[in-house]
Amino acid sequence: MKLLQFKVADQLRLGVKTINGVLDVAKAAAELKQQTPITIDKVIQSGEDALRALEVLVDKVQGMGEAKYFLNEDAIEYAPCVSNPEKIICVGLNYINHAAESKMDVPKVPILFSKFNNALAGHKDVVHLPVAAQKFDYEAELVVVIGKTAQNVSPAEALSYVFGYTVGNDLSARDLQFRTGQWLLGKTCDQFAPVGPYIVTADELPDPQNLDIKCKVNGVLRQSANTRDMIFNCATIISYVSHHMTLKPGDIIFTGTPDGVIMGYPESQQEWLKSGDEVVISIENIGTLINKLQ
Known part of the structure; x- marks a missing residue:
């Protein structure tokens, strides 16, 4: 459904x-x-x-x-396909090629950071870029919607706690993200977590690790991968998080982005997102999320 x-x-x-x-x-x-x-x-x-x-x-x-x-x-x-997640958890560097393009070590455990509810936006919402930043980037991501309270669950049982899946864009202001060692400032600007259009219930996606994921900017393909390329799969992520904090129904997890982000380009080729750009993110069997920037 x-x-x-x-x-x-x-x-x-x-x-x-x-x-x-x-x-x-x-x-x-x-x-x-x-x-x-x-x-x-x-x-x-x-x-x-x-x-x-x-x-x-x-x-x-x-x-x-x-x-x-x-x-x-x-x-x-x-509207955003979820309303009031207690937690918006994000996983960084979760595709090997993305870690390589970012010139960062492949993580041995999931790298977690967060966004807040102010970052939520819906399909076809116009995202207003903050005046305090200039280096805006896209990140196409599979997003997990938690359906049951999960605490200390095993990887084998983790997917049974999933309500469904949606499409997300982990928008990032890179100049704010790397101003300090903490990524938060560049990650949770207003409307920097578009999700939707739909939540596809878990019964329709028994294997979230075999889905094509793509991102286009102004019609040009920028990212193209498959969720099987994740370093830590959805079950591993849910289990890991649940051993450190209790996941609640309605919480969402951005599971990481593949290579192809602007940050991964040579500096001379980095053309950051700007007002007027359109970002289109598609995930197989889930849907297509479209947002224009202003």
Whole structure:
């Protein structure tokens, strides 16, 4: 199932992507008197029970052929596909070729840093670049959405704690990132964590380690890899993090970016992102995340 959030009069609404368009869950559930969670937070917290209820609602509406419950996807205003993660955890240097292009050692354990909720942005949002920086970079990433409280879990069981997966762009201001030894300042500027358009539930992606991932800037391919190229796979990352902090439903993990970022180019060839650029990130079987910069 592909879940998303969209805005109606500044209110967040839950949607399900279907062949008929985007199902407005709140509208359909209210009019059909169907007991169904109507927010993404409730769906994540309720897990399989919520997904079954959504499946029943989708089947019922599609069986009725009621077009009024479906929206044209091109006409909706997307919101970030998650609303209130307690934690936004990111993994640095998690593809061997990216570590090489960054001229950094291949890590022996996952390198973790964080972003805050102010960094969240949605599909088709215009990202406003901060005036305090100049060297803006893209990072195409598979993002894990946690579905159950995870503490001290093993790699073998780690994927059972995943609610789903989405597409992310770990936007970075490199001049701020490397101003000190701490990366935070250059990583969590406003809107520097676009995610979406959808969360694809884990049952549809049993193997997150075999997905093509690409990034284009103004139509030019900049990154092209596969998630099997990760140094630490999703299960290893989740297990590692859970041994140091408790993961909660709705937390998200950016799992790292492949090579091809601007920082990896020779200095004479580095053309940093600027106002007017469009960044398009696609991950196989999940979707395509598009953001323009301003």
